Amino acid sequence: MERTFLAIKPDGVQRKLVGEIIRRFETKGFTLVGLKFMNVSRELAEAHYDVHRERPFFGSLIQFITSGPVVAMVWEGDGVIASARKLIGATNPLNSEPGTIRGDFGVNTGRNLIHGSDAPETALHEISLWFKDEELVNWAPEIKAWLYE
Numbered sequence: 001m002e003r004t005f006l007a008i009k010p011d012g013v014q015r016k017l018v019g020e021i022i023r024r025f026e027t028k029g030f031t032l033v034g035l036k037f038m039n040v041s042r043e044l045a046e047a048h049y050d051v052h053r054e055r056p057f058f059g060s061l062i063q064f065i066t067s068g069p070v071v072a073m074v075w076e077g078d079g080v081i082a083s084a085r086k087l088i089g090a091t092n093p094l095n096s097e098p099g100t101i102r103g104d105f106g107v108n109t110g111r112n113l114i115h116g117s118d119a120p121e122t123a124l125h126e127i128s129l130w131f132k133d134e135e136l137v138n139w140a141p142e143i144k145a146w147l148y149e
């Protein structure tokens with residue numbers, strides 16, 4: 001089954017949205033397989049956002065993501081990568097549809113609450129960047145027969 005990397009950013013943590021955000025992926029039907037609450041080193045932040053290194057917002061993005069704790073997670077399910085991106089919403093929360101996380105709780109691109117991997121290759125790369133293999137939990141939720149035909 002497919003896996004994706006999600007991280008509740010420091011604004012989501014500070015605004016006490018951790019439970020609300022996790023709830024959305026849980027109730028949708030995805031399975032949590034990795035979870036840690038952590039401060040992010042500059043090294044990890046720069047590796048994670050390496051594709052944006054040349055962009056004008058890179059400095060402020062690294063400053064922001066290292067400014068307070070984040071909730072790093074791995075979620076599993078059929079099509080979870082694309083579906084999580086839909087649940088998260090557009091990068092600029094002013095353009096995110098109501099009902100999405102960013103659409104419901106954000107007003108600014110630099111404070112858009114949550115990260116989600118954008119493709120299978122980036123998901124694999126980000127999961128290995130943030131989690132050791134032994135930190136991921138392989139388990140089969142009992143509810144599975146009621147989620148999948």
Ligand code: UDP
Binds near residue numbers: 057091110
């Ligand atoms: N970002 C920003 N200003 C911008 C574009 C992006 O601060 O003009 C930040 C924002 O936090 C965004 C992250 O950089 O979530 C990564 O940008 P990307 O285009 O990959 O958006 P995402 O995949 O998070 O929707």
Ligand code: MG
Binds near residue numbers: 118
């Ligand atoms: Mg991105």
